[in-house]
Amino acid sequence: MSDGIGARVERKEDKRFITGKGKYTDDIRMDNQAYAAFVRCPVAHAKINGIDSSAAMAMEGVIAVHTGPEMKADEIGDIITGWSITSKDGSPMQCGVWNPMVTTYGRYVGDAVAVVVAETQDIARAAAEVVELDYEELPAVAAADVALTDGAPQVHENVPGNLIFNWEIGDEAKTEAAMAGAHHVTELDITNNRLAPNPMEPRSAVATYDEAEDHYTLYTTSQNPHVARLVLSAFYNVAPEHKLRVIAPDVGGGFGSKIYIYPEELTCLWASMKTGRSVKWTSDRSEAFMTDAHGRDHVTKAKMGFDADGNIVAFHVDTIANIGAYVSLFATATPTYLYGTLWSGTYAMPAIYGTVRAVHTNTVPVDAYRGAGRPEATYMIERMMETASREMGIHPAELRRRNFVKEFPYQTEVILQYDSGDYFKMLDEGEKAADVAGFAARKADSAARGKLRGLGYSTFVEACGIAPSAAVGSLGAAVGLWESCEVRVNPVGTVEVLTGSHSHGQGHETTFAQLVSDRFGIPIDNVQIVHGDTDKVQMGMGTYGSRSGPVGMSAVVKALDKVEEKAKKIAAHTLEASEDDIVIENGEVKVAGTDKKMGWHEVGLAAYIAHNLPEGMEPGLKETAFYDPLNFSFPSGALICEVEVDPDTGVTDIVKFTAVDDFGTIINPNIVEGQVHGGVTQGIGQAMLEQVVYDETGQLITGSYMDYCMPRADDVPSFTLDHTCTPSPLNPLGVKGCGEAGAIGAPPAVINAITDAIGSNDLQMPATPLAVWTALQANKTAMAAE
Amino acid sequence: MDMTGEHRISAPRETVWAALNDAEVLRACIPGCEELEKKSDTELSALVVQKIGPVKAKFRGDVELSNINAPASYTIRGEGSGGVAGFAKGGADVSLSEDGAETVLSYEVQATVGGKLARLGSRLIDSTAKKLAAQFFDNFQAYLNEAEAKPAE
Numbered sequence: 001m002s003d004g005i006g007a008r009v010e011r012k013e014d015k016r017f018i019t020g021k022g023k024y025t026d027d028i029r030m031d032n033q034a035y036a037a038f039v040r041c042p043v044a045h046a047k048i049n050g051i052d053s054s055a056a057m058a059m060e061g062v063i064a065v066h067t068g069p070e071m072k073a074d075e076i077g078d079i080i081t082g083w084s085i086t087s088k089d090g091s092p093m094q095c096g097v098w099n100p101m102v103t104t105y106g107r108y109v110g111d112a113v114a115v116v117v118a119e120t121q122d123i124a125r126a127a128a129e130v131v132e133l134d135y136e137e138l139p140a141v142a143a144a145d146v147a148l149t150d151g152a153p154q155v156h157e158n159v160p161g162n163l164i165f166n167w168e169i170g171d172e173a174k175t176e177a178a179m180a181g182a183h184h185v186t187e188l189d190i191t192n193n194r195l196a197p198n199p200m201e202p203r204s205a206v207a208t209y210d211e212a213e214d215h216y217t218l219y220t221t222s223q224n225p226h227v228a229r230l231v232l233s234a235f236y237n238v239a240p241e242h243k244l245r246v247i248a249p250d251v252g253g254g255f256g257s258k259i260y261i262y263p264e265e266l267t268c269l270w271a272s273m274k275t276g277r278s279v280k281w282t283s284d285r286s287e288a289f290m291t292d293a294h295g296r297d298h299v300t301k302a303k304m305g306f307d308a309d310g311n312i313v314a315f316h317v318d319t320i321a322n323i324g325a326y327v328s329l330f331a332t333a334t335p336t337y338l339y340g341t342l343w344s345g346t347y348a349m350p351a352i353y354g355t356v357r358a359v360h361t362n363t364v365p366v367d368a369y370r371g372a373g374r375p376e377a378t379y380m381i382e383r384m385m386e387t388a389s390r391e392m393g394i395h396p397a398e399l400r401r402r403n404f405v406k407e408f409p410y411q412t413e414v415i416l417q418y419d420s421g422d423y424f425k426m427l428d429e430g431e432k433a434a435d436v437a438g439f440a441a442r443k444a445d446s447a448a449r450g451k452l453r454g455l456g457y458s459t460f461v462e463a464c465g466i467a468p469s470a471a472v473g474s475l476g477a478a479v480g481l482w483e484s485c486e487v488r489v490n491p492v493g494t495v496e497v498l499t500g501s502h503s504h505g506q507g508h509e510t511t512f513a514q515l516v517s518d519r520f521g522i523p524i525d526n527v528q529i530v531h532g533d534t535d536k537v538q539m540g541m542g543t544y545g546s547r548s549g550p551v552g553m554s555a556v557v558k559a560l561d562k563v564e565e566k567a568k569k570i571a572a573h574t575l576e577a578s579e580d581d582i583v584i585e586n587g588e589v590k591v592a593g594t595d596k597k598m599g600w601h602e603v604g605l606a607a608y609i610a611h612n613l614p615e616g617m618e619p620g621l622k623e624t625a626f627y628d629p630l631n632f633s634f635p636s637g638a639l640i641c642e643v644e645v646d647p648d649t650g651v652t653d654i655v656k657f658t659a660v661d662d663f664g665t666i667i668n669p670n671i672v673e674g675q676v677h678g679g680v681t682q683g684i685g686q687a688m689l690e691q692v693v694y695d696e697t698g699q700l701i702t703g704s705y706m707d708y709c710m711p712r713a714d715d716v717p718s719f720t721l722d723h724t725c726t727p728s729p730l731n732p733l734g735v736k737g738c739g740e741a742g743a744i745g746a747p748p749a750v751i752n753a754i755t756d757a758i759g760s761n762d763l764q765m766p767a768t769p770l771a772v773w774t775a776l777q778a779n780k781t782a783m784a785a786e
Numbered sequence: 787m788d789m790t791g792e793h794r795i796s797a798p799r800e801t802v803w804a805a806l807n808d809a810e811v812l813r814a815c816i817p818g819c820e821e822l823e824k825k826s827d828t829e830l831s832a833l834v835v836q837k838i839g840p841v842k843a844k845f846r847g848d849v850e851l852s853n854i855n856a857p858a859s860y861t862i863r864g865e866g867s868g869g870v871a872g873f874a875k876g877g878a879d880v881s882l883s884e885d886g887a888e889t890v891l892s893y894e895v896q897a898t899v900g901g902k903l904a905r906l907g908s909r910l911i912d913s914t915a916k917k918l919a920a921q922f923f924d925n926f927q928a929y930l931n932e933a934e935a936k937p938a939e
Contacts, residue, residue, distance in 0.1 A: 042873065042901045109900070129870035286905055695908070697898055703905020706839070 004518030005733070008670045012524060013509045022250040025204035028219045030278035033206070034063055036268055037124035037281070039114040039131045040290070041106025044140035044362035044698020045153065048102055048133060051114055056127040061119040064275050065131060066267075068101035068113065076100060076270055077236040079263060079326065083333040084476040088168035088355065095164055096156030096360055098326035100236075100263035106135070107155055107325035108362050109700050110290035112263050117275050121282075140362035142694035144322035145299050147361045155325060155360035164323055164358040165332070169340040169414050175353035178314035182305025186388040191764045192376045194297035194322070194692040195685075196708055197369050199504075201252025202283040203292065207268035211276065215243045220265050222248040222532075223258045223502050224542020227479075229534045231261045238269050248532040251504035255682075256368040257292045258504065259544050260329045264291070289703045294692055295369020297322035298335065298376050304384045310394045310402050312347055317354030317380065324365035330544075331367045332358065337415075337475050338373030338463070338545075344412035345381040346423045346459045346636060347403040352413040362698040368544065370682055370743040374462040379765075382458045382748030387761045396457045396752070397427060397436070404459075408726075416463060418634045419736075420726040426660050427459055430638030433720050434658035439642070452645040453655075454757025458749035460639070463632035464737025465550025471631075481547070482628035484540050485555035487563050489621035491608040493522065493601030497559075498530045500540010501552030506739065507671045508548060512556055514667055515733075519560050520567075520600050521586040546737030549667070550633040550728065557732045558625035566621060567603045573614040574598060574606055633728045635736035637661035639680070641749035645757045650773025652754055654684065658720040659745065664727045664736035672738045676721055679742020685711035686743070687750035688767050709766075787876075787911050789895040793923045797930045799882050802889045803857030805930060806880070815925035817918050820844075828852065834866065838914045839907035843871030858882055872901025893919075 003009055016022050039051075053065035079098035086092060102113045114131055118124035139153035146152055147162040155162050179185065206219040216239050222228045225248040233241045251258060264281055272279045283291070298319050305314040321335035330338075335356050343352050371378075385403075389396040404423040411417045431437075439455050446453035466472070469480020486498040495516050501508060513527035530536050543552070567589065572579040575598060577591040584590075590597040598606075603621070606612065610619035642656040659676055666672050689709040693702045702708040727734025747765060754767050760779035763771060795802050805811045809830055813822035821833040830849040836842070847866025854860045863877035876897025883890045899911055907914075 109904075286902070289905065695898075695904065697900070699898075699900045699904035699908075701904050701908035703902070704840075706906065707909055 003514055003524040005514060005665070005667050007514060007668065009510060009514065009524060009668060011507045011510045011671065012513065013507065024201055024250050024252060025206060025219045025221050026282045028206045028249070030206060030208055032277055034117050034119060034275060034277040034279055035121040035124040035281070036271060036279050037116050037118070037121070037128040038112045038264065039116065039128045039133070041102065041109060041111040041113055042133070043106070043135070043137045044109050044142065045138040045155070046106045046135040047104060047138060048106055048113060048135050050134035052132040052134070053114065055130040055132070056116055059123065059127050059130070061123040062127045063117045063119065063277065064271070065114055065116050066271060066274060068099050068103040071101055071267070071270060072099065072103055074270065075237055076266065080231065080235045080329070081327040081332055082329045082478045085165045085167050085332045085336055085358070086476070087165045093165040093332060094159045095327040096159050096325070100266050108364050109698060110364060111325065112267065115267050115271055117271050117277065117279055140698035142361055142363050142696065142698045144297065144320045144359040144361055147359045148320065148357065153362070155362055159360055162360040164327065164360060166355055166357045167336050168353070168355045170353035171351060171413065172353045175314045175316055175351040178351040179303060179305040179316060182313050183308040184306045184388070184392055186304045186384055186391055188302050188384055188387055188761070190300045190302060190380050190383060192296045192298040192300070192379055193686060193690065193765045194366070195295040195369060195690050196289050196692050197255045197257035197292055197295060198288070198710060199253030199255055199257060202285060202288045203258065203262065203264065204282040205265040205268040206278060206280045207272040208278040209269070209272040209276070215239070215245070216269055216272070217245045217247070218265065218269055219247045219249060221251050221258050222246065223251070223254040223504055223544055225502065225532055226500060226534055226537070226540045227542055228261050232266060232269065236266050238266065246534045248502055251502070254504045255370040256295065256372060256544055259542070260293055260367060262291070285705070286703050289708065290700055291364060293328050293365050293367035294324070295366065296376060296686070297366050300380055302380050302384055304388055306388060306392065310392055310399050312349045312403050314351040315343060315349050317343060319354065319356045321356055321358045322361050322363065322366055323358045324361060324363045326365050328365035328367040330372065331365060333477065334368045334373045335376070338368070339377050341414045341416045342374050342377035342461070342463060343381065343414050345378065346400070346405060346461045348405050348410070349413060363694055370679065371462070371740040372545065374740065375683070375744045375747060378458065378460040378462070378744050379748045382460065383751060386457065386748070386752040386755070390761065397431060400427065400457065400459050417631065418461060419631060419728050419730050421461065421634060421636050421662060422724060422726050423459060423636060426636060426662050426724045427638040429722055429724055430640050430658055430660040433660060433722050434640035434642065434656065436640065446644050450647070452647055452757040454643050454645065454753040454755070456641045456749045456752025456754070456756055458639040458745045458752065459637070460745040461634050461636040462741065462744050464546035464635055464740070465629050465633040465731070466545035466547050467629065468631055469628050479541070480628065481541050481551070482626055483547070483551040483555040484538065484624070484626050485559040486537070486622065486624045487556070487559040489563060489567070489604045489607065491605050493599070493604040494526045494528070495520070495522065496528045496530055497556060498537045499552055499556065500537055500542065501548040502532050502543045504543065506543060506548055507668070511667045511671055512553065515553060515556050515560065519564060520584055521588070522600055546739040549735040549737050550731050551627060551629050553667070553733055553735060554629065554731045555625050555627035558627050559623045562623035562625060563621060566623070569614055569617065570603050570606050571598060574612065630730045633664065633731065633736040635661065635663045635738060635741055637741055637745050639745040639749040641753040643750070643753040643757055645754060645772060647776055650769035650771070650776065652688065652767060652769070652772055654717050654750065656720065657717050659742065660722045660724060661738065661741055662724045662726055662736070663738040663741070664725060665734040666723065666725070667735065673721055675738045676742045677719060679740060679744070680719060680746045681711050681716050682743045683746025684716055684750055687747040687765050689715065691766050787895070787897045787899070787915060789912070789915055789919070790893065791919060792890055792892045795889045795891055795927060795930065797889060797934070798887060799857050799884045799889045801930065802882055802891065805926070811929055815922055815929055817921045817925070828854070832866070838903060839910040841871050841903050841907050843868030845874065868903065870902060872899060872903030874899045874903065
C-alpha cells in the first residue's frame with residue numbers, strides 16, 4: 001500500500017494550515033466572551049505593598065480586576081513541579097513557592113500581579129496599564145553563578161544561597177583516580193546560552209465556566225491537554241476532572257514551552273468563574289519573551305582524561321543550571337536525568353562523574369526546550385572531543401572512532417542503557433556525504449580568497465521516548481509516561497484513531513494514519529486522527545521528548561493488534577475458514593490460498609450489524625491499548641558542518657551542513673526530513689544567533705525580534721541529509737524518535753567548524769560576528785606573543 | 787547606561803548656574819518636557835513625553851538636587867515611571883568651569899531603564915540619550931542667547 005510505513009506522503013494537515021484554515025485557540029469565539037490582560041511586575045524583585053485598581057475599574061468596559069491574594073482565598077493551588085530531585089547529601093530539593101499571581105513578592109520581570117477582565121482586548125490592555133502598583137524594589141540577581149556567591153540577593157527565603165539542589169551522578173572516586181592517571185586531560189569552560197522558545201503561535205487560552213452544569217471548558221495552546229487537566233484538577237483545585245474539559249486544538253509549535261501549565265491559563269479559568277464570562281487571553285510576542293519558559297542556560301567546567309592512545313579514561317563535569325525564579329514542571333529533570341545520563345555520548349567511557357547545581361535567579365523559569373538537557377550534554381561532550389583532538393593531534397573523526405561504543409546494548413556509567421546503533425556507519429556515511437576528502441582543496445580555495453574555512457564534527461546519541469513509567473518513578477518523576485490509543489473501526493470501514501499524543505507540528509494526522517493504512521491496506525484519507533480533547537480521548541501524556549513515535553505510535557500498534565485479531569475472527573467466521581489462514585491486504589480480508597475474501601468495510605459492517613458473529617463475541621470493532629515503554633530509545637547521528645569565516649569582519653557563512661541520522665524505522669521520510677531541517681535550524685540559531693539577555697538588575701533586554709535574533713532562511717544552507725537504520729529492538733515499530741535530533745546535534749558541529757577555521761577553542765555561543773572576530777584577534781595576539 | 791560629556795556654553799558661569807536652577811528654563815529646554823514644577827529648592831516634579839525606539843510614553847517623576855556647590859557643581863537624581871512603558875532612573879554629576887567668558891559644562895550620567903523600555907528599547911537608549919543631550923544643550927544655548935538679547939526681562 002502506497003500510504004503505509006516508509007511512504008513519502010504529503011502531510012494531510014498542511015492543506016488547512018497553508019490555506020489559513022487551521023483553527024487555533026485564538027480563533028475560538030465564545031458567546032459572552034471577555035478578554036484578560038495581566039498586570040506584571042516591572043522589576044526583577046519587589047515586595048508588592050498595594051495594588052490600586054480604581055482607575056482601571058473606572059474605565060468603561062472593564063469588568064473586573066483580580067489579584068493573587070483573592071486567588072489564594074479561593075484556594076487555587078500554587079504552580080507545581082513534576083520531578084523531585086535529591087541532592088548528593090541525601091537532602092530533598094528546596095524550591096520557592098510559585099503563586100499563580102503574586103501574593104507578596106514579585107520575583108521576575110513579568111511575574112503576574114493582577115488580571116484585568118474587560119469587554120475587549122484593547123480595553124483590557126489599556127486598563128492593565130493604569131493599575132497602579134505600590135512596590136518596594138529589592139536586590140535582584142539574574143546570572144546563576146552570581147546567585148551562588150556569598151551575599152547574593154535571595155530569591156526565596158526558604159532556599160538558602162539560592163541553591164535548589166546539588167545533584168550528582170556517576171562514580172566520583174573511580175573518576176578522580178582515572179583522571180589522575182590520565183596521559184592527557186582536556187579542560188574547557190562551556191556556556192550553554194539561554195534561549196527563548198519562540199513557537200510561531202503564542203500562548204492563548206479561552207476559559208468558560210458553565211454555572212448551570214458547574215463545569216469548566218478550557219481551550220488552550222497545550223502539548224499535553226490531559227496532563228493539563230490532571231494538574232488543573234488535582235493540584236490547582238479548579239474543578240474535579242469530570243467537571244473540566246481541556247481542548248488543545250491546532251497548536252502552532254511548542255518546542256517544550258507549551259508542556260507547562262502556566263499561571264495565565266489557570267487564571268483565565270478562575271476568572272471565568274469569578275466573572276461569569278468566557279475569558280480569553282492571548283499572549284503578544286513581547287509577553288512571550290517575558291513569560292514563556294526559557295531553555296538551556298548552563299555554565300559548566302568539564303574535564304576529560306585520555307590515555308596515550310586517545311582512549312577516554314575519565315570524564316568530569318561541574319554544571320550550574322539556571323532554573324529561574326520558580327521551578328517549572330520539568331525544570332528539575334531537564335538538567336539532571338535528561339542531561340547527566342547522556343554524558344557518555346556515543347563513547348565507551350569507563351569513568352564518569354559530575355554534579356549539577358540548580359539555582360534560583362530573578363528571571364523567568366527555565367525548562368525543557370527542544371532537546372531538553374541532551375543539547376547541553378551533546379554540546380559539552382562534542383566540544384571536548386574536538387578540543388582534545390586538536391590538543392593531542394589526532395583527527396577528530398579518528399578520535400571519535402577510537403572511542404565509539406562498539407556493541408549494543410551498551411550500559412553506560414550514568415544509568416542509561418543504549419538499545420542499538422552503528423556509530424561507525426553513520427560517521428562513515430556522514431564523511432562521504434560531506435565530502436570530507438575534498439575539504440583540504442576547498443580550504444585552500446578559501447585561503448586564496450582571504451577566507452578561513454573550517455570543518456566541525458558532532459556525533460550524538462540522545463534518549464527519546466520518555467519514558468518507562470516505573471523507572472522514571474524511581475528517579476523522582478511524579479507520573480509515569482506511557483501512552484494510550486483507541487482505534488475505532490466504523491461500520492463502513494473508515495477508522496478513527498484516538499491518541500493521547502498531541503500534534504503541534506509533528507504531522508501525526510499523516511504518520512499515525514500511515515500505521516493504519518499499512519496494517520489494513522486502506523488509504524490514509526479513510527483514517528481520522530483524533531487528539532487534543534479530554535472529552536474525546538480519555539487519557540494521555542502528550543507530546544514532548546520525541547515520544548510520539550516510540551511511545552504514542554507503539555500504543556497505536558498495540559490497539560491495531562487487538563483490532564486485527566478481532567477482525568480476523570469475524571472474517572474467519574463469515575468466510576468459514578480458520579482464523580490462522582486469514583490475511584489482510586490492500587483493503588481486503590482474504591483466506592490465504594483461496595479466492596474467498598471480503599472487503600475491509602464488510603468486516604466493519606459485520607461487526608456492527610451483528611447478525612452473524614462468532615458465538616460469545618461482543619458486537620463492534622473498537623479497541624483500546626495503553627503502552628508503557630521498556631526503555632528510552634536512542635537515536636544517534638553524525639553531523640558535519642563546514643564554514644567559511646571572513647577574518648576581517650568575523651562574519652561566518654555555513655557553506656555546507658550534513659546530517660546522517662539513525663532514527664531507526666522511518667514512517668514518513670518527508671516528515672522526518674522536515675523535523676531535521678527545523679531542528680538543525682534551531683541548533684544553528686543557538687550556535688550563531690540567539691541569546692536571551694537580562695541586565696544585572698534583572699531587566700530583560702532582549703524582549704523583541706529587534707534584539708533577539710532568530711534564524712532565517714538565508715542563515716542556513718540547503719542541508720545534505722541521509723539516514724542509517726538500526727531499528728530499536730525495544731518497541732514494535734523499531735522507531736527511535738527524530739523531533740529534537742537536529743537541535744541536539746547541530747550546535748557543537750557549528751562551533752567546532754568555526755573554532756577549526758579560526759584556530760582557537762576560546763569561543764562561546766552565540767558565535768556572532770563580533771564574538772568570532774574577537775576570538776580571532778585574541779588568537780592573533782596570543783600567537784604573536786609566542 | 788553610562789554617558790559622559792562636555793559642552794561649551796557661551797555664557798558666564800553664574801548665568802549658566804542660574805538657568806540650570808530655573809524650573810522654567812529647564813522645562814523649556816528639556817526635550818519633550820510638558821510640566822516641570824519646583825516643589826522646593828532641591829525638589830522638582832516633571833512630566834516628560836519621550837519616544838525611544840517603538841516605545842512612546844509619558845514619564846512622570848521626581849527630581850532631586852544634591853551636593854550643591856554653587857555655582858560650580860551639583861548632582862541631579864531622578865526617577866520616572868512611564869506606566870506599562872517602563873521606567874527610567876538615574877543621576878548625573880554636573881560641574882561648571884569657567885573658561886574666559888564661556889562656561890564648560892561636564893556631566894557624568896548613570897541611568898538604568900526597566901519594563902518595556904528595557905525589553906524593546908535598550909539597544910537604542912545610548913543613542914537616544916546622546917540625541918536628547920544634544921537637543922537639550924542646543925535649546926539651552928538658544929535660551930541663553932535669547933535672554934542675553936533681551937536683558938530687560
